[in-house]
Amino acid sequence: MATITFSGTAYSCHADETVLEALIRQGAEPPSSCRSGSCQTCMMRAVEGTPPPDSQKGLKPTLQHRGFFLACICRTTTDMQVALAGNEALPKVLVTVISKTQLNPQTLRLRLQPASPFEFQAGQFINLHRPDGLIRSYSIASLPSEGVVELHVELLPNGQMSQWLHDQINPGDQFNIDGAHGDCFYLGEKPQQNMLLIGTGSGLAPLWGIARAALEQGHQGEIHLFHGSRSAERLYLVDELNALTRQHSNFHYTPCLSGNDSQGFTAGRANEVALKQFPKLNGWSVYLCGHPEMVNNTKRDCFLAGAGFQEIYADPFTISGQ
Amino acid sequence: MTQSLYEKIGGEAAVDAAVDLFYRKVLADTRINQFFTSTDMVRQHAKQKAFLTMALGGPHSYTGKDMRAAHAHLVVNGLNDSHFDAVMEHLGATLTELGVPAELIGQAAAIAESTRKDVLGR
Ligand code: HEM
Ligand code: FES
Numbered sequence: 001m002a003t004i005t006f007s008g009t010a011y012s013c014h015a016d017e018t019v020l021e022a023l024i025r026q027g028a029e030p031p032s033s034c035r036s037g038s039c040q041t042c043m044m045r046a047v048e049g050t051p052p053p054d055s056q057k058g059l060k061p062t063l064q065h066r067g068f069f070l071a072c073i074c075r076t077t078t079d080m081q082v083a084l085a086g087n088e089a090l091p092k093v094l095v096t097v098i099s100k101t102q103l104n105p106q107t108l109r110l111r112l113q114p115a116s117p118f119e120f121q122a123g124q125f126i127n128l129h130r131p132d133g134l135i136r137s138y139s140i141a142s143l144p145s146e147g148v149v150e151l152h153v154e155l156l157p158n159g160q161m162s163q164w165l166h167d168q169i170n171p172g173d174q175f176n177i178d179g180a181h182g183d184c185f186y187l188g189e190k191p192q193q194n195m196l197l198i199g200t201g202s203g204l205a206p207l208w209g210i211a212r213a214a215l216e217q218g219h220q221g222e223i224h225l226f227h228g229s230r231s232a233e234r235l236y237l238v239d240e241l242n243a244l245t246r247q248h249s250n251f252h253y254t255p256c257l258s259g260n261d262s263q264g265f266t267a268g269r270a271n272e273v274a275l276k277q278f279p280k281l282n283g284w285s286v287y288l289c290g291h292p293e294m295v296n297n298t299k300r301d302c303f304l305a306g307a308g309f310q311e312i313y314a315d316p317f318t319i320s321g322q
Numbered sequence: 323m324t325q326s327l328y329e330k331i332g333g334e335a336a337v338d339a340a341v342d343l344f345y346r347k348v349l350a351d352t353r354i355n356q357f358f359t360s361t362d363m364v365r366q367h368a369k370q371k372a373f374l375t376m377a378l379g380g381p382h383s384y385t386g387k388d389m390r391a392a393h394a395h396l397v398v399n400g401l402n403d404s405h406f407d408a409v410m411e412h413l414g415a416t417l418t419e420l421g422v423p424a425e426l427i428g429q430a431a432a433i434a435e436s437t438r439k440d441v442l443g444r
Contacts, residue, residue: 034383036380038337038368038371038382058338296363303345303346303349308342309363
């Protein structure tokens with residue numbers, strides 16, 4: 001018999017029942033629907049312990065890697081501490097701002113030093129807690145090997161958190177973050193696969209991390225990064241990205257401007273330029289970040305262009321202007 | 323023991339192969355893709371796997387009532403027989419593309435057809 005800890009309560013799980021059945025039998029009410037491992041309504045994450053591989057069938061490789069599983073098909077003999085997917089309470093970590101620089105007039109580069117060990121993958125996101133309780137999500141642009149957490153913070157009109165970070169925060173200041181969250185990162189299981197990375201605005205942050213993580217791990221397939229913005233002064237890391245293309249023959253960078261004047265850059269929206277250049281995406285992996293509508297439409301377009309659903313990655317949070 | 327339709331078609335592996343093909347057809351079809359514009363495409367993709375598992379006679383615990391509930395918000399937005407027919411068409415085309423014998427496709431179609439009243443909330 002295994003013990004399953006869920007929301008702070010211990011539940012017994014017999015060999016002949018699933019984790020979902022065990023929880024329901026003892027009065028817990030986790031969500032479920034098909035109860036046969038296909039609809040993913042019952043998805044949970046093992047915060048402690050390892051879920052059996054059988055209970056991870058059909059989940060994205062990056063989710064499997066992080067211990068997500070389907071409770072309705074999970075039979076286990078080992079103890080686990082589990083949380084509902086999307087509701088995993090991760091402990092807060094105190095961070096100190098070690099540098100604050102401008103990437104362009106509206107985007108900050110913040111480098112944070114965690115006070116305690118903080119595990120993440122480039123491309124995942126954190127929640128930033130302002131002392132008064134306001135919380136916003138930001139993608140991580142740095143690599144684990146760099147030891148710091150780097151965020152790109154775009155100043156949004158009426159953006160309470162972004163204005164606070166731009167105006168009030170200085171090196172030496174401290175606040176809490178929690179994470180790392182999200183399944184949008186490089187796993188390295190398919191080094192030959194071609195990768196398409198499309199971002200708008202500060203959606204470049206996770207892609208800058210993911211591209212460098214892939215190159216650091218010796219990725220061999222082609223990596224195409226398209227960064228879109230309205231005008232040239234809103235692009236950033238242009239020199240760094242151009243330098244990366246010179247260092248790695250399989251890395252390609254296309255800055256795109258959607259405004260009237262393309263100022264010598266590629267004209268058009270990044271997602272449209274990318275799909276025009278690569279209308280067939282069978283076998284590719286795709287990473288999308290930035291404007292929520294762009295992300296959502298491009299998910300569909302990349303899927304229709306042949307990319308498998310399990311190979312399309314995007315962080316779920318949306319950028320709030322409030 | 324005789325094999326079930328689900329086993330004959332190839333079980334979960336067959337559904338996995340079918341789901342991307344099927345969902346691609348559905349999303350590309352302007353007659354019905356307005357019902358699939360929810361922001362959570364990943365969740366919807368998983369639900370299409372649940373749909374195919376069910377249509378192929380695989381394990382599930384959906385009742386007619388569940389089917390009514392799952393589609394009620396679509397019926398409010400005008401889901402009708404013509405949309406149901408379009409989904410049936412894509413189901414058949416997907417299985418044909420995967421080389422499933424016509425006789426088994428007929429059986430799958432009959433299972434899907436049997437949910438028509440519930441899906442359309444009648
Ligand atoms: C042919 C018979 C059909 C069957 C057996 C069927 C089955 C299912 C099942 C099992 C689910 C998942 C329910 C859940 O776990 O919440 C589902 C969801 C869904 N179905 Fe159907 N379905 C059928 C027809 C249709 C049609 C004709 C449409 C629209 C053209 C449709 C659109 C949807 C949508 C949009 C969802 C996802 C709803 C959500 O995101 O919560 N289905 N269906
Ligand atoms: S309830 Fe559908 S996958 Fe578990």
